[in-house]
Amino acid sequence: MVTISIRSKCGEKETLEGLLLEGLMEEKRRIIFALDKATIVIKRNEGKYGYTTSTFIEKFHKGEIEEDEETFEWWAEAKLANELKEKLKAITDIEICQ
Numbered sequence: 001m002v003t004i005s006i007r008s009k010c011g012e013k014e015t016l017e018g019l020l021l022e023g024l025m026e027e028k029r030r031i032i033f034a035l036d037k038a039t040i041v042i043k044r045n046e047g048k049y050g051y052t053t054s055t056f057i058e059k060f061h062k063g064e065i066e067e068d069e070e071t072f073e074w075w076a077e078a079k080l081a082n083e084l085k086e087k088l089k090a091i092t093d094i095e096i097c098q
Helices: 013-049 053-062 069-092
Strands: none
Touching: 013 053, 013 069, 053 069
16 A cells, blocks of 8 residues: 655645545546557457457567567557556556545
């Protein structure tokens, strides 16, 4: 668990809490939007190549799948999707304490 304290020279507690919550919600919306876009690319490639992304990544790292623009994009989108999922979990787990 991580605890972060925030201080402000101006503004009321409720106002600052609202700003923090709004910022977190906006970031969550952005992450979900980007994750949806990455998922479209991932699903398209899974259908085209007949591999799950985890199988693709394994074969890609072993050099069993040739790197070209499309396979590199698939790898990059899979990596991005994993990073976005981690960020989404972190944001979802944030609680503003009193």
